[in-house]
Amino acid sequence: MSEINLFNKDDKLRTIIKNTALLQGSFDHALAKEMLTAFDLNPKKKLNQLSTGYRTIFKTIVALCVPAEYVFLDEPVLGLDANYRSLLYRYILQAYESRPRTFVVATHIIEEIATLVEHVLVLNDAQLIVDDDLETVLAKSYRVSGPEELGREYCTDLNVLDSQQMGTLYTVYLYDVLPEERVIPDRLTIDHIDLQETFIKLTNKGSEAHV
Template sequence: MSNLETKHLTKKFGNQVVLDDLNLNLKPNTIYALLGRNGAGKSTLLSILANHIFASSGSVVWQDKELTGRDHPVQEFYLMSEHNLFNKSDSLKNIIKKTTLLQGTFDQTLADEMLLAFKLDPKKKVSQLSTGYRTIFKTIVALSVPAEYVFLDEPILGLDANHRVMLYRYILKAYENRARTIVLSTHLVEEIANLVAHILILKDVKIIVDSDVEDLLAKSYQISGPKEEVQLYCQGLQILDDEQIGTLYTCYIYADLPANRIIPDSIVIKHSDLQDSFIKLTEEERELNV
């Protein structure tokens, strides 16, 4: 088991920097969520980690070795993304057969169980599947390959609520049958809050949060009360946003509460949920005044 690290990883498309100096350390056997607004660079990052595209500078390190394109171990990393890499006129059964050849082994039991549960006929061709079903099929393959690091780029795109819940269950089942690292990117923040152990948030080409879910939530507070007292209490803390309704003033902070500051009776402190924290952490200045 080895950590997968990035060192000063930078990616440019032409003159545009899309990822800037990322230093990540992905632990083995851990479920991660990679969150970020549209265009934040999530897919680019996952594509680099899986060696589908190259970094402009910096490196990906695995087992104390810098991976260059050539020696990237194909079987250790698997990326499922919106791109369809399968031959559209191929049947699902055939694709599984080919994937097994490429990846060495394949968890046929899990794949069969999932195909049945999602009512996918293995004799069907990829071209006959709807968008949602194509996503499901690609995720089934991704969970059945023997990779140590599985990157799921929006595995729930276009899935209805029932299928999403089923898919979360199968992600956990696959993980329990064989521990591995799963990094999943999604916009449905609240739905994966309990599923993942660790959160990465990309904003403005940088990683702004790299934290266990528990720690992130522990530091996410909304503090409300009379403006003066709330401001006094929040002095020096990282304030993400504030709002005023009548005389009730609320501050959103991302910080530990100062142990030595007395909380006045007039103010109420609550934890934000993951979705609220995410929105406040990634909001752009101009979007605040809707």
């Protein structure tokens, strides 16, 4: 499923589904019907009558319903509002759970696919810098905020990804296991960051340090 339209734009959606089923040998018609209803897509409409968002939805429906063992989804939420993006990701997860296979999802909205991810690989300048389970990656991702002197002292010898100064507030981003024996000063706040922010800090060329 890509931005490129591989279907005849003058064909009705039901015709495309019928032809795809013939070409692929089988097709999950029950899932397709359920998704068409959920997204208010009329199968009697022609492909060229759909907006960018609805074309994206329809192409994703086809990709989820064919018997392929490898499903490539290129920006599957292109042109969709927040509600439809959430619904589409739920159907991707449902399709995987009902018949496990390999999904490759290309997206710029990392936080929205975090619930679909089990293992994280991070590439930066063609170098593999992270290869770990999601739970482990998030457990090592921290933001330390407070006075600069205390922040720098606490983060000594730890893997600092980035640091920022806003007025009197100094913030350090870490990717490391925090030493249990190191006392956290009362004036410092330490919390975890999400997968998207972790990815940004790990691949930020302006970072203070890198993994």
